[in-house]
Amino acid sequence: MTKINDDIIKIADQAFLKILADDKVLVIKHKIRLSDKSTLGMLFFLLGGIFLIVVPYSKTSTEVSKYIGLILGLFLLVLSILTLIRQANDGIKIRDGIISFRHNLKLKTIHLNGSIKVKMKIEVMKIRRRETKGSDFIIVTHFLQAQNKETPILKFQMDNANAENAKKLGNELTRIINAKFR
Numbered sequence: 001m002t003k004i005n006d007d008i009i010k011i012a013d014q015a016f017l018k019i020l021a022d023d024k025v026l027v028i029k030h031k032i033r034l035s036d037k038s039t040l041g042m043l044f045f046l047l048g049g050i051f052l053i054v055v056p057y058s059k060t061s062t063e064v065s066k067y068i069g070l071i072l073g074l075f076l077l078v079l080s081i082l083t084l085i086r087q088a089n090d091g092i093k094i095r096d097g098i099i100s101f102r103h104n105l106k107l108k109t110i111h112l113n114g115s116i117k118v119k120m121k122i123e124v125m126k127i128r129r130r131e132t133k134g135s136d137f138i139i140v141t142h143f144l145q146a147q148n149k150e151t152p153i154l155k156f157q158m159d160n161a162n163a164e165n166a167k168k169l170g171n172e173l174t175r176i177i178n179a180k181f182r
Contacts, residue, residue, distance in 0.1 A: 004176070011169040015156045019173075026180045028154060028173065029091035032084070039087070042080045049076030092153050094180045099144070101153040108151070116146045118153070118177045120170045124160060136160035140170040142177070 004021055012019050016036075020027040033039050052073030056066040082105065092101040100109045110116070121141050128134035139157045143150040154173070158166040 005172070008169060008172045011162075011165045014162060014165065015158050015169060017156055017169075019176075021176065024095060026094040026176065027091065028093075028177075030087055030089075030156070032088050039084070042083050045076045046080040046084075049073045049078075049080060052076065090154070092177070094177065099153075099181075101144075103152050103154070110144070110146075112181050116144060116181060118174050118181070119143045119145050119150070120174045122167065122170065124163075125157075138163045138166045140166050142170070142173060 004019060009019065016031040016033045018027075018029045018031055050073065052069045054073075056069035061069075086105050089102050089105070092099060094100075094112075097112045098109060099112055100107065102108075119142070121143065123139045123141070125137045125139055126134065127137075136159070137157045138160050139155065141152055142154040144153050145151075156166075156169075
């Protein structure tokens with residue numbers, strides 16, 4: 001049976017990942033982060049899209065402003081809904097020699113063989129603004145590598161202050177996934 005260390009489970013909670021593992025199945029999914037700045041931003045865009053759709057029709061407006069409000073509102077609405085759906089559905093599942101993963105709204109299923117491995121890449125993203133400290137993130141991406149082709153299967157990010165924990169979690173996920181391939 002695949003045993004996951006309690007420290008790894010705690011780090012996964014910090015990264016908003018849910019890990020379920022036993023002898024037959026491994027599931028790693030993202031959790032919705034309502035307290036995260038990006039999720040709050042998407043909810044703001046969602047409400048802004050609804051506002052742009054409703055307001056031109058509730059107030060007396062010209063036909064042009066109604067159409068522009070409708071088009072911009074629908075664009076913001078669809079964009080925010082797709083982003084929230086992507087965040088809720090991304091993840092991987094390994095069962096009976098088959099890996100199914102959803103990354104950026106694309107679902108793929110691959111039958112495992114001995115030539116497939118999972119590799120991990122780490123990137124640090126620095127966001128700077130004038131007169132502010134800015135934000136630093138560590139982004140950990142897992143790739144399915146087969147025949148010199150890399151396909152992203154899982155991506156998570158954490159604050160750069162937790163870089164060591166992110167690397168530890170990434171390495172452990174790589175080990176667990178590669179162990180399921182055997």
